[in-house]
Amino acid sequence: MSPRPSTRPLPAVRLDGRQTYDYRNIKISFGTDYGCCIVELGKTRVLGQVSCELVSPKLNRATEGILFFNLELSQMAAPGFEPGRQSDLLVKLNRLLERCLRNSKCIDTESLCVVAGEKVWQIRVDLHLLNHDGNIVDAASIAAIVALCHFRRPDVSVQGDEITLYALEERDPVPLSIHHMPICVSFAFFQQGTYLLVDPNEREERVMDGLLVIAMNKHREICTVQSSGGIMLLQDQVLRCSKIAGVKVAEITELIQKALENDRRVRKEGGKFGFAESIANQRITAFKMEKAPVDTSDVEEKAEEIIAEADPPSEAVSKPVLWTPGTAQIGEGIESSWGDLEEEDEEDEGGSDEVTILDSVKMETEDQNVGNHIGDDTPIVLSDSEEDEIIILEPGENPKKTRTQANCQQGKVPSKKAIRKKKQQPAD
């Protein structure tokens, strides 16, 4: 997005046609198990999986369950991701997600307690980045919260000292109690804060000055703010970003609710659900581009401008013939003349496509080559084959098809540009 020196003010459009505050398409699909989901933000894909386990609680928090988040940057996500290298980015993302989801207390950890001081649920959220096309934070936070909302833990009952853990067949699993859904919104800063883009894709991330992440929920409560990349912010920029984030989060929360509702309905009605169902629609064999609306109203004017300013194309002259002795000259893929050799008496078609036939010739010996050399401009006859006619094709002419037989007449007058060289009779 660079400012162009033109008389007309251009509408600000990003590389992929989005406006400055537009998100890419978000697609949420669920797996067959509860607590498994894939979130696609444009082409960035994150897989989230929630699992649970009964453990002893932490010593200083005996009545609270344990939440554990882990984001992994899979090596398939981007060429630069290697097992040891990406530690800075990984630490930053993990800490941001932890602060966003844990410190904001979106999950009621007290409800995860089974027996105080002895047994609590440990909820583990594993996020895997499958494809990196920018803005990992947003996609990961959406995946985490969707997976947590989708997850069902096994039902537990306590009788005295006995804890009974019911299997999935005995009792329906219980959803987690979630207070609110914090969602991260990323802002990329360019040119010392002049330009502010929401949801940067991978290319924009490479050239941005810095990133500001604001996590909010739909009640307009800010859960986390994190600035990174060494940008200098002003207070009013932060306040402006928080307002934009509020709007975006409301939209995304609605989308999440709809997706969860759809999945719940499909499972209840006994329809098919799971990743296989959602992936099948994408038809791997067909390339499909998502359409982005582009303003084409003044395309003609712009095109005229460009054409007027551009240089006219230079005259390109191609020389398919090598003008040096001793080089083999092979037929250039034009129509084969083998069939014509047998039809020597047949008149060729005058008015139809005229194609010059070049016979394939073999390499001349040096003596004959030297002898054949007439001048720089004239083509050199190279062959001592029986067929005598060699028509050299030059660009810009209408090639003519001619009979090339040793003993047959040269029936056609060659076109004015074709240079016809009589074959020198080979020495006996």
Place this chain on the structure above:
Amino acid sequence: MAGLELLSDQGYRVDGRRAGELRKIQARMGVFAQADGSAYIEQGNTKALAVVYGPHEMRGSRSRALPDRALVNCQYSMATFSTGERKRRPHGDRKACEMGLQLRQTFEAAILTQLYPRSQIDIYVQVLQADGGNYAACVNAATLAVLDAGIPMRDFVCACSAGFVDGTALADLSHVEEAAGGPQVALALLPASGQLALLEMDARLHEDHLQQVLEAASQAARDVHALLDRVVRQHVREAALLLGD
């Protein structure tokens, strides 16, 4: 913590301060003779020590050297005795790593790194006693240490934390106030231009209160700046006296 009032009806906090009041700050520069620059700061009960080495040639991998700027390398560590419980913290700890990254981000923005291409500046910060506002104390100590080392900076980098309780913004949180679980903001400011080098916020805060909290934190950072400025001038005066000018 049940029964603990963070802000009483008369407007006093747990340690008797008012809402916008900072804790007592005492700082000293040139604490170590060996290092290029060093500083020690006490913000209430939070004690932090910062040491700067540099600018010097790249240690380790030469390939990481930047052709047009200096590389700023920050390491943060908390002493095992710094918190209420003695806790052994491994070196590659995620939280320590994150703090190091944040310090690096803060100082890369403030130090004039273009003056020292292909060099490295090391900033090591150690927290000796953690009583809330760890990040802020580290940044303030590191600023003084960088100034002591004579490395040119755009401006002081002053940091402070702030919170929000009962509709009032509190400046410079202590450990008790942090542990209560309310919203907390940590902010690093370049006072002359008012630009934020780093902004970090945790826990739920309604959007309408954001401005109030940011204002309180900025004002507190400016108060810290006034204090640090005085410390630096005092130090320079002492050094000049010793040199016999």
